[in-house]
Every structure is written in C-alpha cells, then in structure tokens.
Amino acid sequence: GAGVSQTPSNKVTEKGKYVELRCDPISGHTALYWYRQSLGQGPEFLIYFQGTGAADDSGLPNDRFFAVRPEGSVSTLKIQRTERGDSAVYLCASSFGAPSEEQFFGPGTRLTVL
C-alpha cells in the first residue's frame, strides 16, 4: 500500500513476555519515528531513525525498550519483560527526513499486557 503499515494491529501478551512490533514506512522515506499513545493522551515520542541509525532515542522509557532499522526501511520495536504499564497504542511515522517534512502516521499497534 501507499501508506505506513504496522503489524500486528493488535497484540495481547502476558506480563513478563517479549514482544516485537513492526513498521513498514512509506517507500523512499528516510526518517522513521516511533511514538506511544496511552488511553486518552496524545502520542509521546520514543525514538527517531535517520536511515539505519537512531538519531534520537531520548524518549525510550527504559532499557526494556529497543528499536532497530537494519536496512534503513522496516523497523522493529522490541519490548522485553513487558509490564502492564506498557499497554498502549504504538504508532509509527515516516517522512522524507528533512526537519520540516510532514510525518505520516500508521494506524498503530494496540498492545495489551495482561
């Protein structure tokens, strides 16, 4: 498709488990962003990639969260030892990379930790 896609759309897991969330950006977009949106809140920044490297990971809440983008396209957000407080919608966005460029958002992955 033409837009940002995220899989799975929903993920239910148990406390303590490991999860991976995938983002396919718009073709040709060099910048990729991950945000987390808790219920009733606005999205909060997690990490930003420019190409393959993480240009800004200041929003990752702790070392249980990690993201990769090995070939500069698809990105995976990895969460270890999940906690109930990790439950949220995880949004991915991509852009052409210049600071003024519009970020296009995917539909998100709803993560529920039981």
Next chain:
Amino acid sequence: GQQLNQSPQSMFIQEGEDVSMNCTSSSIFNTWLWYKQDPGEGPVLLIALYKAGELTSNGRLTAQFGITRKDSFLNISASIPSDVGIYFCAGKTGTASKLTFGTGTRLQVTL
C-alpha cells in the same frame, strides 16, 4: 514525557457552528502543527505553521502560530458531522524532528 496543554478537553457543538481550540506550552517551539485522529487510525496532519504570528487556512480550518511561540490556535468554521474526532496540537523545536503532542480536544458534532 512532556505534553502540551490543550483546551477545551472536549466539546459538543451543533452542525454549522464554529469551533475554537487552543494549545499552550511552557517552552518555545519553532513549528506548530495541528493533527486530527479518528478511532483506530493514526493522526493526520491538518495545518503546519512555521513562523511566529503566522495565520494559515486550509478550507474551513484556520490556525495561528502565537507571537510568543508558546501557543497556537485552531478554528473550524461551519462544522459538519465528519469533523468529529480528536484534534491534537504538536510542536517541534529547532531542527529536532520529534514532535511533542498536546493532550487533545475531542470534538463531537450533533445534527
């Protein structure tokens, strides 16, 4: 993380009415953006503002970049049922690409 303050938090209006909402920050932004989010979807950009004092329109939407760089306003004229959704402001500083979002304004339009 930091969230910008948006008001009102929610509003019920009748079709045809005009709507105003605003967003304030304790810090300065160089870019202000307004997004709309529908259920189960990601935010979609409505208007982008790049200069203090700038007033920009997109159809029935008009937004302003506050002169202090710490606030922004969004107006929707002659609301229609499809305007229902959650509106978020977002700010960007300098050349940083991360967006800082507001807490959202939920708009509901009655016939």
